[in-house]
Amino acid sequence: MSKAIKILLPLLLFSLSLQAERIKDIANIVGVRDNQLIGYGLVVGLNGTGDKTTSKFTMQSIANMLESVNVKIDADDIKSKNVAAVMVTAKLPPFSRQGDKVDVLVSSIGDAKSLEGGTLILTPLTGVDGRIYATSQGAISIGGKNERGGGVNHPLAGMLYGGAIIEREIPLDLYSKTGATLSLKSSNFQNAARVQESLNQNFGTQVAIAIDPRTIKLQRPESMSMVEFLARVEEVEIDYNRENKIVIDERTGTVVAGVGVKVGPVVVTHGEITIKITPEMSADNGAMDMGEGIKLSLNTNTLSTSGQTPTVSSVARALQRMGATPKDVISILEAIKRSGAISADLEIL
Structure with missing residues (x-):
């Protein structure tokens, strides 16, 4: 075992x-739903952690920004590492009015090392129709959570809480x-x-x-x-009425199953583990009682029922107790589902 x-x-x-x-x-x-907004902007005030001069689009964006304030300079002459190009995203809630504020997420798209300490300069946020619905500007917060429990904790992504102001409303009468x-x-x-x-x-x-x-x-x-x-x-x-479903996350080894999802008669062998579910009582009197109508035969490393109809949850717990790995448990449940012994839908993440 x-x-x-x-x-x-x-x-x-x-x-x-x-x-x-x-x-x-x-x-x-x-x-009545949210609408996605997106924009392209620049984060300034970085302490040498911004995009390198090899990020041509960043240098060109700096030149374009400076030209808007009557400073003309060739993009190739810019050597600053204190600026980073970012994508800015936000959600426009239903019934938002002009002047309302929403949170925005700022994410680096260049080769910056960190956005910490940076300030997003005025960035228009547009919808799928290309129209501007909000503008965003302000200091970036790295880490922490907002009032709704959201947040990021990554040097290349930050939040502006209430950092976007609604400029255009979506009419809904x-x-x-x-x-x-x-x-x-x-x-x-x-x-x-x-x-x-x-x-x-x-x-x-x-x-x-x-x-x-x-x-x-x-x-x-x-x-x-x-x-x-x-x-x-x-x-x-x-x-x-919630439909029975078994959800398996193969990456984390998590199984979510309803307590009422029954496992029908089946025999499954996986490596050294055998599961035998039959309507008859187990004949092995020396088997270890695993609880919930399931017994473990130490001689044959076999899980069997004691006359009851087990559930997915009880089978999974019994497999855990006998030392099965998460990968083994998931493989066994998938095999039982394919055999038709489990009627609930199986969803693999």
Whole structure:
């Protein structure tokens, strides 16, 4: 038997049965979303850690910037190492208004060593349509986290918290609309039907109709504004059915599986390890009890059931206890899935 290891495979267990969920947590309102912004800029004030003179685009950008303030110089004559070319990205939240501020991420695209201590000079941020929606400027923060838990800790990427000012709004007129559309975050016929039924019962009238397993059309009551209607819709709870799924991250050796995902009858041999799952009781009285209806035969290094139907989580834990490596556990689960003994979907990251 392979030797035990200290940290094998983090197994996260989630209940995948019906559970109450607010509609705002399982669905999005179509049209109410973030928009991506991007820009190209220069970071100045670096202590010799900027782009080298071999980065021609940086030197040309410096020359262009200086020309905008009436200083004309040839790009080939610039020898500064205190400037770095960067890409600036941000998200424009829905209903943002002129003057609102958003966070931006600044990332080096040249051969700079660090952006620490640098200042981003005025950079326009554009959308996919090429129009300018925000401008960004300010001192760069390397490391740490913002108020929403995000952040970076890398010398070639930094944040400007509230460093972009919204200059152009994206119009979205909810006030005059009589209807809206919900989009479930995952397609499911039962969940779509439950959303429709729960909303109609909550409002006492036909306000929702599911047109496919992901989309629900809404019609606001005449007595309510659209904002009031959507606010109430988002707080309605439904019995949400989460589909069984096993997620495996091969890079980290992490397996995420529901406690209710059963493993059917199967025999799998992987190296020195054998798993035998049958409806009959195990006949090996000398086997070690691993818990949850699973026994380990030390003579044959075999996992077997004791008349119960094991789950993916119990099999994974038993494999850990007998010294299987994360790679072994993942390979065994993949083989069991291919054999048809696991009905849940298997997703490999």
